[in-house]
Amino acid sequence: MKEILRILERDARKTPQKIATMTGKPLSRVKEAIKKAEEERIIVKYKTVINWDKLEEEKVQALVEVKVVPQRDVGFDAIAERIYRFPEARSVYLVSGTYDLAVLVVGSTMQEVAGFVSQKLAPLESVQGTVTHFLLKRYKEDGEILGVEEQPKREPLMP
Amino acid sequence: MHPEGSPISQRIREIPPSGIRRFFDLLASMEGVISLGVGEPDFVTPWRIREAGIYSLEKGYTSYTSNYGLLELREELAAYLAGRYGISYNPHRELLITVGVSEGVDLALRAIIDPQDEVIVHDPSYVSYMPCTVLAGGVFVPVPTNMENDFWVSARDIERRITPRTKAIILGYPNNPTGAVMEREELVKIAEVARRHNLIVLSDEIYERLVYGVEHTCFASLPGMRERTILLGGFSKAYAMTGWRIGYAVAREEIIEAMARIHQYTMLCAPRIAQMAALEALRAGDDEVEEMVAEYDQRRRIMVKGLNDIGLACFEPKGAFYTFPSVKGTELSSEEFAERLLIEEKVAVIPGSTFGQCGEGHVRCCYATSLAEIEEALERMGRFVRRLRRHRTK
Known part of the structure; x- marks a missing residue:
């Protein structure tokens, strides 16, 4: 199962047929394993890593530190939920350290992102304060280096 | 002229x-x-190995090392071989850091071959065995292998080619060009032949780490073979370090001392940066x-x-x-x-x-x-x- 997942994590478009050859497992077992992983939400979704910076329509992203007051019984979960339901919040993490929630916010302009933080995030009752860091350049995302790295050339023939 | x-x-x-x-x-x-x-x-x-090379340059580690190579690296290698194959070599006298296995093949053959000595090698085999045998003044004796036998060389076929002039057998498994891996059973038989005829076995194990679903048998770990084997290994394939040119030879003291004598006058030592990077490779773990x-x-x-x-x-x-x-x-x-x-x-x-x-x-x-x-x-x-x-x- 893990080997199949690792192959899909790197390339979601690999067909079960190909994966079966790559792993030396029967096709039926591969299909079964993928189906099971999908059902159990081990595979959450198949998505594509896109370098939006290459297109005219640039996206603005900001990492927002959010300091909150945890609530009785539900801790941070209730406030986290109120935040992650906004589509503008692309990723939401509970973190240790000087603040509590790390929220990755996406918008089409700086104003839009700033508006979301000041109008929606900051006014939430249990939010004590926010610090917004706009992303200036994306080098690597989810393990993928976004710029084109020049591959060093190998000798094409070597016994 | x-x-x-x-x-x-x-x-x-x-x-x-x-x-x-x-x-x-x-x-x-x-x-x-x-x-x-x-x-x-x-x-x-891998980046952490490259980074170790950069660090060694920054720190100014640019001098010669001992002819045998950095003692630290030899010690780490001795520990690696002991841990992986259960064979123990003295890092002071039985281990030599070479400029890749290529140099190791040359040193080993020059150290043991007298004019007209015969060296038995499976065919097909890596391209340098024949020329290095000739350069050392020896005679190259190929033993056919084929696809039907998974390109294994049989002890019987080797034994048939042994003459009073036979000095050594070269084994290169996992094999370039065939990808064949010989299993322990057959290697044990070759070991018996080597013992019976008092031969040295030069075992090129540069691909030791690249095996799939089978276990690599280190020839020197077979009964009685520690004293007869010149084991050649390196970092090129497992750690993707081909351009660093770094490998090693292990054998009993007498042989390593002879190989080191040639190495000392022809190469002096392996590049220090490569040695420091190799040290990091061994310490970095296997992930x-x-x-x-x-x-x-x-x-x-x-x-x-x-x-x-x-x-x-x-x-x-x-x-x-x-x-x-x-x-x-x-x-x-x-x-x-x-x-x-x-x-x-x-x-x-x-x-x-x-x-x-x-x-x-x-x-x-x-x-x-x-x-x-x-x-x-x-x-x-x-x-x-x-x-x-x-x-x-x-």
């Missing part, structure tokens, strides 16, 4: 020039070629090696299946990163096949004949290249083979 007017020594003239030289020239004039002719990983050296091996394994399966589907019969290689399909069905020689495939479909492979007579009828295809390239190459090869077949049946 030599009477015949050539400044080149008789000994060198006896060594034929590399058969793949002309492929280089052909390739240089072409674009869009996919090469399955490479002999090294497509991964770059990245295992990741690379897992990926080679997947590509290996794709390539073996792809070649067999095309109709180029291919036995399942269990090690290194080569497949060695038969092209006999095409009725082309391995050189013709390689040349026409390159010209007609822009896929470079190495003719099996480069590795000895028994390599004829095969080509070597390396799968240390991206899956996308492997798949494209297989497609082109399929087209090529189908075309050959159509022309033949006409």
Whole structure:
């Protein structure tokens, strides 16, 4: 199962047929394993890593530190939920350290992102304060280096 | 001046020039070629190893080291061999850091061969064994192996070629070019032959870490073989460090001392930066090696299946990163096949004949290249083979 997942994590478009050859497992077992992983939400979704910076329509992203007051019984979960339901919040993490929630916010302009933080995030009752860091350049995302790295050339023939 | 007017020594003239030289020239004039002719990983050296090299430069570690290599590295290697194969070598006197296994082969043969001594080697085998034997003044005695026997060399076939002049056996498993891995059982029989006839075994184990679903047997770990084996290993393949030129030789003190004497006067020492990077490689643990091996394994399966589907019969290689399909069905020689495939479909492979007579009828295809390239190459090869077949049946 893990080997199949690792192959899909790197390339979601690999067909079960190909994966079966790559792993030396029967096709039926591969299909079964993928189906099971999908059902159990081990595979959450198949998505594509896109370098939006290459297109005219640039996206603005900001990492927002959010300091909150945890609530009785539900801790941070209730406030986290109120935040992650906004589509503008692309990723939401509970973190240790000087603040509590790390929220990755996406918008089409700086104003839009700033508006979301000041109008929606900051006014939430249990939010004590926010610090917004706009992303200036994306080098690597989810393990993928976004710029084109020049591959060093190998000798094409070597016994 | 030599009477015949050539400044080149008789000994060198006896060594034929590399058969793949002309492929280089052909390739240089072409674009869009996919090469399955490479002999090294497509991964770059893991970053923490490269970083150790950079750090050693920053710190100014730019001097010579001991002829034997950094003691720290030898100690770490001795611990590695003990941990992995249960063999113990004294890092002070039984271990030599070399400039790759290539230098190790040369040193080992020069250290033990007297003029006309015979060296028994399986055929096909890595290209340097024959020339290095000749350079050392020895006589190269090939033992045929074939696909039907998974390219294993049998103890019986070796024994049949032993004469009073036989000095050593060379074993190169996991094998380049075939990808064959010999299992312990047969190696034990070869060990018995070596003991019976008092032979040295030069075991080139550069691909030791690249095995798939089988275990690598270190020849020196077989009963009684520690004293008879010159074990050659290196960092090039497992850690993707080919350009660093760093390897090692281990053997009993007498042999290592002799090898070190040659090394001292011809090489002095392996590059210090490479030695420091190699030290980091050993300390870094196996995670990245295992990741690379897992990926080679997947590509290996794709390539073996792809070649067999095309109709180029291919036995399942269990090690290194080569497949060695038969092209006999095409009725082309391995050189013709390689040349026409390159010209007609822009896929470079190495003719099996480069590795000895028994390599004829095969080509070597390396799968240390991206899956996308492997798949494209297989497609082109399929087209090529189908075309050959159509022309033949006409």
